[in-house]
Amino acid sequence: MNTHVEVKQTAFDPSACLAEFVGRIGDEGAVVSFTGRARGHAKDGALIEALVLESYRGVTLASMRQIAADAHAKFPITASHVIHRTGRIAPEEAIVFVATASPHRRAAFEAADYLMDRLKTEAVFWKREEHASGSTWIEPTDADRSDAMRWSNSLS
Amino acid sequence: MNKSIDVELCGKLADSYGGSVTLDISQDGLSVRELFAAVSSAYPLLAPVLAGGRIRACVNEVIVPDDAMIHHGDAAALFPPVSGG
Numbered sequence: 210m211n212t213h214v215e216v217k218q219t220a221f222d223p224s225a226c227l228a229e230f231v232g233r234i235g236d237e238g239a240v241v242s243f244t245g246r247a248r249g250h251a252k253d254g255a256l257i258e259a260l261v262l263e264s265y266r267g268v269t270l271a272s273m274r275q276i277a278a279d280a281h282a283k284f285p286i287t288a289s290h291v292i293h294r295t296g297r298i299a300p301e302e303a304i305v306f307v308a309t310a311s312p313h314r315r316a317a318f319e320a321a322d323y324l325m326d327r328l329k330t331e332a333v334f335w336k337r338e339e340h341a342s343g344s345t346w347i348e349p350t351d352a353d354r355s356d357a358m359r360w361s362n363s364l365s
Numbered sequence: 366m367n368k369s370i371d372v373e374l375c376g377k378l379a380d381s382y383g384g385s386v387t388l389d390i391s392q393d394g395l396s397v398r399e400l401f402a403a404v405s406s407a408y409p410l411l412a413p414v415l416a417g418g419r420i421r422a423c424v425n426e427v428i429v430p431d432d433a434m435i436h437h438g439d440a441a442a443l444f445p446p447v448s449g450g
Contacts, residue, residue, distance in 0.1 A: 262448075263375060268426050268428075328448055328449060330449045331449060333450050334449060346376065348446060349449045362444070
């Protein structure tokens with residue numbers, strides 16, 4: 210399985226991640242990438258100073274590797290790349306980068322979508338938003354959960 | 366002779382007492398169920414959330430069931446529900 214899964218403690222450049230990914234695949238006709246960035250405002254409009262993501266030892270990486278393995282089992286993709294930040298993340302910094310490759314576009318799109326839905330609900334992270342009046346722990350939203358559920362009917 | 370074990374507290378569990386708490390445990394160790402009771406007794410601000418049924422124990426980087434045993438030297442942690450990425 211051609212996959213690279215990594216937890217990064219410091220800021221990363223999604224463009225460099227994409228270049229690295231493209232550099233290690235073959236002549237596949239489709240490459241899809243997604244970058245998630247830290248928002249500058251909370252749902253209630255409050256200014257967010259930083260997003261803090263906590264991970265736990267090897268458990269976090271293992272959860273990400275399992276999600277990547279499931280994506281490879283479910284879709285005919287040839288390669289994937291999953292990078293996730295941890296620590297204190299400033300607004301507009303990248304939190305997550307996902308890329309997939311396949312001979313044809315549909316599988317690459319769907320696998321990237323699937324990876325993000327699972328990462329958003331199941332990856333072992335705890336996150337909180339820091340703002341002027343304190344901090345708030347964040348849990349997956351109902352929308353995140355229903356997005357992830359879209360795939361469950363066809364999960365083996 | 367009793368020994369001590371550090372239990373890491375992840376996510377919002379760290380809000381009350383910081384990122385880890387220390388417990389005295391017997392030479393024979395204790396089960397996860399007993400760990401929850403011991404933490405609740407020694408660190409009462411954690412008792413309500415530990416009683417809520419949503420906290421999982423992680424021992425040596427594996428999420429374990431309530432009857433799993435924990436011994437001196439194990440890396441023990443308590444996980445609230447994950448946020449996802």
